[in-house]
Amino acid sequence: GESYLFMTNGHILRREGGISEPTQIIEFDKYAVDLDRFEAKTAGPADLKPRERYYDELVNPDPNSSAYKAEPGRFRAELHERFSSALYPLAFVLLAIALVGQAQSTRQNRHARMGFCFLAGVGLRLSGLAVNNIVVLHASFVPVLYLIPLTAICVSLFLIARGTRPSRGNAMLDKISESAAELWASLMQRFSRRRGVAAPAGSRS
Numbered sequence: 001g002e003s004y005l006f007m008t009n010g011h012i013l014r015r016e017g018g019i020s021e022p023t024q025i026i027e028f029d030k031y032a033v034d035l036d037r038f039e040a041k042t043a044g045p046a047d048l049k050p051r052e053r054y055y056d057e058l059v060n061p062d063p064n065s066s067a068y069k070a071e072p073g074r075f076r077a078e079l080h081e082r083f084s085s086a087l088y089p090l091a092f093v094l095l096a097i098a099l100v101g102q103a104q105s106t107r108q109n110r111h112a113r114m115g116f117c118f119l120a121g122v123g124l125r126l127s128g129l130a131v132n133n134i135v136v137l138h139a140s141f142v143p144v145l146y147l148i149p150l151t152a153i154c155v156s157l158f159l160i161a162r163g164t165r166p167s168r169g170n171a172m173l174d175k176i177s178e179s180a181a182e183l184w185a186s187l188m189q190r191f192s193r194r195r196g197v198a199a200p201a202g203s204r205s
Contacts, residue, residue, distance in 0.1 A: 003035040050078040073136035080145050081132050087149035088128070092121050094156035098163070124152055 012026040047067045050058065058079040061068040068075060099117040100110065128148050134141045 005033040005035055007031045007033070050074045053078075055079075055082075071136065073139070076139060076142070077132050077135040080135060080142050084128065084145040084149060087146070087153070088125060091124065091149045091152040091156065094153055094160065095120060095124075098156040098159035101160075124148065 007028070008030050010028060010031065012024075012028065012031070014024045014026060015021055016024070047065055048057075049067060053061075053075075058075050061072070061075050063069075096117055099113045099120070128145065131141055131144045131148065135145060
């Protein structure tokens with residue numbers, strides 16, 4: 001009923017006095033150390049923390065458990081944290097596809113989107129951990145634990161669906177660019193006529 005550590009073929013360095021006392025070296029073939037003397041004596045088995053318990057122990061906790069009596073909200077928060085945390089990997093993948101997976105024209109825009117995606121993921125998970133601490137005190141915040149990753153999933157799916165559709169923004173930008181080019185060519189022609197210089201060929205392209 002006790003715990004021991006058995007060692008063989010070793011040496012023990014022992015100093016019983018202060019620093020000035022010489023160190024004693026003891027060689028042994030077999031040596032046993034009582035481990036129970038290093039642990040505090042308790043009346044019964046150690047009470048596990050909520051994070052160390054199985055699912056059924058969180059759903060139906062022992063009413064005589066000292067940990068459950070002290071903080072019953074910890075059991076509730078741990079139970080819902082295990083279910084809600086399974087949604088975050090899906091949210092992170094969809095978030096990366098929505099923000100970084102879309103076609104980009106320049107490398108700078110992609111780097112900016114990668115940085116924003118990283119910050120969004122960190123903020124998303126930290127907000128879930130913060131709400132988990134609130135659930136310990138208030139059970140009414142349990143739906144928020146699931147709402148945070150589900151909202152990120154829905155927003156990411158919306159952005160992905162929007163990115164796959166043909167956008168009118170590029171066509172509008174092309175029209176603006178063409179109009180600006182025509183205006184610049186017209187101004188150059190007027191300036192050339194005033195100075196008596198012929199406009200360069202292809203200036204209206």
